[in-house]
Amino acid sequence: MANFTYLYGLVPTKEAENQSFPSMKGFDGQTEPFTIVIQDITAIVSLLDSKQYSEEIIQDKINQDMEWLQEKAFHHHETVINLAKLYTIVPMKFCTIYQNQERLIEAIRSTRERIAATFKALSGNEEWNLKIYCEDSQLKKHVSEKNPVIEAKKAEISGLPKGRQFFELKKIDKLIDSELEKEKHRVSKSIHHQLKHFVIQGNVKRNWNKDVTGRRENMTWNGVYLVSEKNVEPFLKQIKQYEDNMLGLGWRFEASGPWPAYHFSSFIGEGNHVDKRIN
Template sequence: MSELRYVYAVCGALEAPLAADLSGVGGAAPRLLRHAGLTAVVGHVPAEEFSETALRRNLENLDWLADTARAHQAVIAALASVTSPLPLRLATVFRDDSGVRAMLETEQERFRTSLERIRDRVEWGVKVFVEDQPKESPAPADSGTGPRERISAQALGAGSGRDYLRRRRAEREGRDQIWRKAETFAQELHDRLAERSVETRVHPPQNPELAKTSGRNVLNGAYLVPRAESEAFVELVDATKDEQPGLRVELTGPWAAYSFSTPPEEREDPAEPTAGGAS
């Protein structure tokens, strides 16, 4: 069975060895391939799973995709503990070592520029959610049977209808007010975090069903922060968590600089949207 080369990341002149027990995609231990002053972190994977045709099929298999993503992330996380790796896209595959060297040769200028941008920096993720509001129980139906009861029921029904519409209008206005406050809070938080960051990105809001989380996502931000200033960044986020009732602030990281691996001028979203307005 032939093997292909799976490339996890590119680093500078990495001297630290990888952990002996580190395993990557397909259970294979990654190794270092050096060329042009750069280091590619490479694993051997079977062609029957990672050839162009097989990848098209496997990338639609959610279980396979989740297993591959976890193994990929495990290697990147191990690298991030000893250096500032430049993560490559999931399932970046070459035919052999020569293909990897050719990639390093061709892309060396871009890689060096990106590695300099993320050197000694990590990515933190900050999300703001509007907590789900409890739903009001429907009003009980009328049950009058006699003539007087029917007249009273009609009058009560008219009053109840007006009350119901007033309640619905008040609920809508309340939700609109909560949403406006959430957008204002998210934008102000993003601005404060941006002051502590070298670079920021605002990703589209998370789909709650896909993310399997509660609440409506109003900020999904990524922040590139110097390692030495990460503690202050985390403290700033923690200090905001109870500022607004009904809102939830989540912090994740530190990660390798996934959101910043591509130079700003090469991104599909160079004009970054404001918090709350991402789409």
């Protein structure tokens, strides 16, 4: 039976030697994950039957079997999270698969220096996520009353003949909506830049819509941050302060973590990422 190699992540060999490897089920739900040592880098992997997990079968499952996809994605995510509690890990994307162990070892050796640099960058640091939401109706009231552009437009309209005022006032709602969106972006971006005083690195992700979040408020910002362990508490304290100060204007903050550092690590030699061929 030919086996593919499923890669969860890479950890420093010194850490793997000092911390016993946990017992858990592999991606197929039957075999157990194990380690492959490549000098100072240790790969955490499990084996997959190549007939049951061919590229075509995986693509069909992802496209047609939502239950399978959710189960396997959850398994990958939970496994990486548990490993991140024990080791400094360069986490792999879901369904990173190699045709065999030799291909994996070759890929690791070819990027060894970059992996070592990533271990150094991640050691003692944590990935945190901040989602910012806004209840538009609350902030809109504030914008309509306090925004200088709106105030200037109202003053301009007040000086027009009565007939013109009627038509111009009907247009002002569109201007308020436009200024509302600008205000949400301005405030969120300002918070993002202020938080950089507490973090090593911060990146911006795409906002999610209400169908995904299940919330009534609109998401205005989705940021990820690499934070040193000593700065996590001040980082979270600052976010709490924002929430306390801005709650009355409709702002909501959702910080979560620590997460495996998916957004601050990469592995050039990664295998199949669902949409690529298995190496």
